[in-house]
Amino acid sequence: MFIEIIVMYPIQHRAYRPGIDNLLVLLIGGIPIAMPTVLSVTMAIGSHRLSQQGAITKRMTAIEEMAGMDVLCSDKTGTLTLNKLSVDKNLIEVFEKGVTQDQVILMAARASRIENQDAIDTAIVGMLGDPKEARAGIQEIHFLPFNPTDKRTALTYIDSDGKMYRVSKGAPEQILNLAYNKSEIAQKVHIVIDKFAERGFRSLGVAYQDVPDGRKESPGSPWHFVALLPLFDPPRHDSAETIQRALNLGVNVKMITGDQLAIGKETGRRLGMGTNMYPSSALLGQNKDESIADLPVDDLIEKADGFAGVFPEHKYEIVKRLQARKHICGMTGDGVNDAPALKKADIGIAVADATDAARSASDIVLTEPGLSVIISAVLTSRAIFQRMKNYTIYAVSITIRIVLGFMLLALIWEFDFPPFMVLIIAILNDGTIMTISKDRVKPSPLPDSWKLAEIFTTGVVLGGYLAMMTVIFFWAAYKTNFFPRVFHVKSLEKTAQDDFKMLASAVYLQVSTISQALIFVTRSRSWSFVERPGFLLVFAFLVAQLIATLIAVYADWGFTSIKGIGWGWAGIVWLYNIVFYFPLDIIKFFIRYALSGKAWDLVIDQRIAFTRKKHFGKEERELKWAHAQRTLHGLQPPNAKLFPEKAGYNELCQMADEAKRRAEIARLRELHTLKGHVESVVKLKGLDIDTIQQSYTV
Numbered sequence: 245m246f247i248e249i250i251v252m253y254p255i256q257h258r259a260y261r262p263g264i265d266n267l268l269v270l271l272i273g274g275i276p277i278a279m280p281t282v283l284s285v286t287m288a289i290g291s292h293r294l295s296q297q298g299a300i301t302k303r304m305t306a307i308e309e310m311a312g313m314d315v316l317c318s319d320k321t322g323t324l325t326l327n328k329l330s331v332d333k334n335l336i337e338v339f340e341k342g343v344t345q346d347q348v349i350l351m352a353a354r355a356s357r358i359e360n361q362d363a364i365d366t367a368i369v370g371m372l373g374d375p376k377e378a379r380a381g382i383q384e385i386h387f388l389p390f391n392p393t394d395k396r397t398a399l400t401y402i403d404s405d406g407k408m409y410r411v412s413k414g415a416p417e418q419i420l421n422l423a424y425n426k427s428e429i430a431q432k433v434h435i436v437i438d439k440f441a442e443r444g445f446r447s448l449g450v451a452y453q454d455v456p457d458g459r460k461e462s463p464g465s466p467w468h469f470v471a472l473l474p475l476f477d478p479p480r481h482d483s484a485e486t487i488q489r490a491l492n493l494g495v496n497v498k499m500i501t502g503d504q505l506a507i508g509k510e511t512g513r514r515l516g517m518g519t520n521m522y523p524s525s526a527l528l529g530q531n532k533d534e535s536i537a538d539l540p541v542d543d544l545i546e547k548a549d550g551f552a553g554v555f556p557e558h559k560y561e562i563v564k565r566l567q568a569r570k571h572i573c574g575m576t577g578d579g580v581n582d583a584p585a586l587k588k589a590d591i592g593i594a595v596a597d598a599t600d601a602a603r604s605a606s607d608i609v610l611t612e613p614g615l616s617v618i619i620s621a622v623l624t625s626r627a628i629f630q631r632m633k634n635y636t637i638y639a640v641s642i643t644i645r646i647v648l649g650f651m652l653l654a655l656i657w658e659f660d661f662p663p664f665m666v667l668i669i670a671i672l673n674d675g676t677i678m679t680i681s682k683d684r685v686k687p688s689p690l691p692d693s694w695k696l697a698e699i700f701t702t703g704v705v706l707g708g709y710l711a712m713m714t715v716i717f718f719w720a721a722y723k724t725n726f727f728p729r730v731f732h733v734k735s736l737e738k739t740a741q742d743d744f745k746m747l748a749s750a751v752y753l754q755v756s757t758i759s760q761a762l763i764f765v766t767r768s769r770s771w772s773f774v775e776r777p778g779f780l781l782v783f784a785f786l787v788a789q790l791i792a793t794l795i796a797v798y799a800d801w802g803f804t805s806i807k808g809i810g811w812g813w814a815g816i817v818w819l820y821n822i823v824f825y826f827p828l829d830i831i832k833f834f835i836r837y838a839l840s841g842k843a844w845d846l847v848i849d850q851r852i853a854f855t856r857k858k859h860f861g862k863e864e865r866e867l868k869w870a871h872a873q874r875t876l877h878g879l880q881p882p883n884a885k886l887f888p889e890k891a892g893y894n895e896l897c898q899m900a901d902e903a904k905r906r907a908e909i910a911r912l913r914e915l916h917t918l919k920g921h922v923e924s925v926v927k928l929k930g931l932d933i934d935t936i937q938q939s940y941t942v
Contacts, residue, residue, distance in 0.1 A: 268663035269650050276639040278674030283632055286681035290628030298612035299621040306607035309590045310622055311629035312693040314494055315566055316574040317559065320501035320511060321363075323576055323595055323615055325477040329367035332474055335445075337436045339429055340470045348471040352450050353378040355399050355413040362390070364448065365397075367475065368413070386460045392556070392581055394418060396449075400460045408455035410464055416472060419449030424466030436472050441506030444514065445474035484515045486616045493622060494690040497615070499550030500559055500575075508552035518549035524558045527551065542569060556581035563588045572691065576618070577602050593618060626687035633694070634767040635680050637702050641766065642673075642759050644707025649714040649755070656715075657722065659744070664804040665752045672792055673760045676784035683767060683778040702835050706765070709831055710758060713824050717754050717817075722747060733812040745807035750817060752806065753796035757789050758821040765828045772829055793818075 284304075291301040301307060321327050336345045349371045356365035358378055369375050381404045388398040396414020403409060412419060416437055420426055437447045450471050455464040480486075490497050497517055501508050509519040526544060539547075545565050551558065559575060563585055566573045575582075575589035578598040583605035586592030594606035596613045603609050610617050646666070653659040720726050728735040734746075763785075768775040796817070798808045 269646075269654075269661050269666050272663060272666045272670060276643055276674075277670060278677065279636070279639050282635050282639075282674075282678050282680065285678055286628060286631050286635070289681045290624065290631075293628075294608075294621055294624055297620050297624060298610055298617045299624075300609045300611060301607070302609065303607045306591055307625045307628050308632075308694075309572060310574070310608070310625040311688070312572045312691045313574045313591055313622060314691040315496050315498065315571045316490065316618065317498045317500045317562060317566075317576065317589075318615060318618075319576050319578065319595065320499050320503060320508065321477060322578070322597075322613055324483045324499065324511065324515060325479050327363045327477060327613070329363050329446075329475045329477050331367055331371055332476070333371065335440075335474045336471055338471045339433070340468050343470055345471075348450055348473065350377065351411045351452055351470060352413045352448070352473060354382070354401065355397050355411045355450070357387070357389070357397075363477075364413075364475065368448075368473075388412075390414070392579065400455065402458075408458045408460075409452060410455055411450070411452040412467075413448055413450045416447045416449040419451045419467075420469060422451055422467035423469035425469070429469055433469070433472065437504065438506060440472070440474045441504045442510065443474075444507060444510040445476050446503055446507060448473040448475055479511065479514055480614050480616075482614065482616050486614075486619050487515055487517045490615075490619050490622075492689075493619070495619070495622060498548065498562075500554050500562065501550065501552050502554055503552055505552040508550055512549055520547070520549040522548055522551055524551055524553045524555065527558055527561055541565065546571075556585060559585035560588055572693075574618070577606070623687050626692055627685050629692055630685045630687060631680055631683055631767075633692070633699065634683070634685070634763070635677065637699050637706075637766040638677070638763045640700060640703025641707040641710065641762055644704055645710035645714070645759065646755075648708060649711035652711065652715050653718055653751075657718070659718065659722075659747075659751075660805075661751060662748055662804040662806060665748065665806060668792075668795070669752070669756050669759065672788040673756060676788040677760065677763060679778070679780040679784040680763065680767070683781050684776060685767065686769065686775070698836070698839055701839060702766075702832065705831060705835055706762065706828065709828070710762065713758065713821075714751065714755055717820055718747070718751060721750060727813075727816055731812065731816055733810070733816065745805050746809050746813075749796045749799065749806045749809045750813055753792055753809075753814060753817045754821060756792040757818065758825065760785055760788060761821065761825055762828065765832055768829075 287304045287307055290307055291304065294301055294307070318324060331349075333345050333349065336348055338345065338348060349368065352368045353372055356368050356378065358369065358375065361369065369378055372378060382401040384399065384401050385408070386400040388394075388396075390397050394414070395418045396412050398410060398412035400408065400410045412422065416433060420430060420433055423429065433449075440447050449469065450473065451467045451469050453464040453467045455462050487497050499508055499512055499517065499521065501511075505521060505523050508521045512519050512521060522544065527541060542565050545562055546569055551562065554562075556579070559577070559582065563573050563575055567588075567590070572590045574591040574593055575585050576593045576595050577583070577586045578595045580599050580601040583601045586594065586602060586605040586607075591608060592606035594602045594609045596610050598606070598609070608621065646669075650661050650666075653661065725735055727733055763781070764772040764777060767777060767781075793814055796806075796809055797811055797814050800807050
């Protein structure tokens with residue numbers, strides 16, 4: 245605007261009113277007034293779509309962040325597993341003489357709630373023939389509910405003989421700490437716990453004590469460690485497939501569990517997410533293996549498949565360190581103590597049946613259990629984000645084309661375009677473009693984000709091209725007789741006032757149609773006529789441009805200085821726009837490749853933009869890249885024909901650049917992962933590790 249003011253008044257000596265009109269054209273066209281509305285509507289409709297999939301969005305911007313999420317820290321119980329525990333009575337390990345397995349189950353049931361049960365209580369009480377047996381023949385005096393600190397429940401009761409007892413069940417370590425003979429039985433208890441853990445079983449300790457003085461506040465006599473019960477929580481039927489989908493989408497899933505390390509590794513092995521897991525003490529630099537002794541904690545967290553024995557404060561530390569490494573981190577949680585980690589995470593996710601505190605601290609609340617809901621939400625979020633990015637590139641391009649195009653017309657030929665017609669363009673084009681919020685799009689295969697350099701470079705170049713199209717059209721219609729000579733229409737080369745009115749109508753139609761057609765270019769990754777847009781978007785375009793064409797053909801509005809140009813000139817404008825529309829896709833390809841830093845390699849060697857293969861041969865390149873990764877990690881023998889020629893090597897390099905996140909995930913499957921698989925098989929099959937050759941090839 246400053247340049248136009250300098251040229252119009254001191255140099256061209258234009259009148260005051262026409263100069264103000266020209267400035268209004270730049271002001272109206274240079275502000276993307278529809279952008280806040282379009283982006284808000286897109287996120288609102290997307291949020292509704294997420295709620296239908298079982299993910300309620302509390303913060304709109306969480307949709308953008310979920311589209312860019314590359315690490316998901318997930319609970320095991322209830323998210324990766326069914327949280328439907330079962331107990332095998334035959335595997336119960338009894339430590340107290342004279343106590344049978346049935347008596348152990350009865351003691352554990354007495355230390356359980358009869359109503360408002362959690363998963364463990366449900367499993368234990370369900371072992372009884374009748375749940376009423378848990379309170380039969382006793383008088384309940386006091387029940388101690390589970391809490392994260394004590395990690396146990398307890399019941400004080402009076403039996404039929406009038407004697408008072410106290411029975412407790414909970415985490416084995418907590419129950420073992422109560423026992424009077426802890427030093428004598430600790431080693432055996434740990435052996436049994438490890439044996440259960442190797443098979444994927446959680447251990448539940450049971451203990452009891454006499455309360456001779458008959459008062460519930462009494463500390464009672466020494467505790468007797470009675471038994472260990474094996475609890476099995478089977479993985480969800482879709483967890484393994486969902487984790488594979490997450491890896492394919494560039495999202496690294498880390499298991500964060502409070503269970504034992506062996507249980508976490510066994511669950512990770514079953515789900516195919518790796519066994520490269522560590523105890524929570526490793527987060528403090530303690531209890532590290534020799535192979536990771538020199539590995540910094542930040543690197544350890546980044547490369548690990550998960551952590552076991554985790555407390556809420558560890559979750560917060562994991563999120564904090566991942567964010568310091570520039571990862572977009574999601575965290576699931578359900579308890580009160582998970583609230584700080586959920587608040588710290590980029591995307592805090594409260595799972596189904598989470599506490600009010602966890603829901604309050606989260607950004608997304610799940611109404612259905614399981615990891616598949618989260619991965620579906622990631623795909624939907626990426627689709628929403630893709631629509632927003634498509635429109636943003638479109639808005640930047642149109643802003644540049646309006647400002648640059650009309651400024652050049654005003655400065656070169658002193659052409660005064662009516663400000664009212666710019667307003668009509670904004671109402672028709674920007675109003676109907678809101679249908680992009682329900683457009684058909686392909687979500688990004690990798691975490692996506694606002695790449696401002698790509699967005700603004702694409703917008704500026706496309707906008708500059710459209711502006712030059714308008715300038716060339718104006719010159720051809722105003723200064724030459726090309727169109728009248730070829731198409732036999734009325735000439736607009738004279739400078740009479742009526743001809744300027746008709747020229748304004750022609751310029752209006754040219755700007756309106758090609759501007760809105762640009763959305764089909766910005767919304768597609770390939771050729772715009774190959775990727776089918778949504779019905780509403782096409783319908784809105786046709787309606788808007790039909791109205792624009794009728795205005796240009798028939799309108800004779802003296803108040804805004806336009807006059808109908810007839811169907812002949814309207815057809816010429818449409819033909820001109822169609823011809824110059826096709827180079828937009830080629831320009832888009834060259835911008836994208838130029839920004840990749842390997843423009844000529846991509847265009848000449850690969851010829852991706854001009855291939856007939858589906859998705860430009862992307863699937864073939866991904867298979868080659870995956871094969872190379874498996875070979876590098878010793879998971880597949882090398883193929884001598886993997887790199888037959890230079891073009892294949894360039895394709896692999898490009899695929900690696902486009903899939904940096906996948907390369908990082910593949911590197912996680914190194915020595916520890918492979919070694920963990922071997923050890924799991926050895927333990928599961930009961931083989932003698934000494935008879936197996938101790939060498940791992942990576």
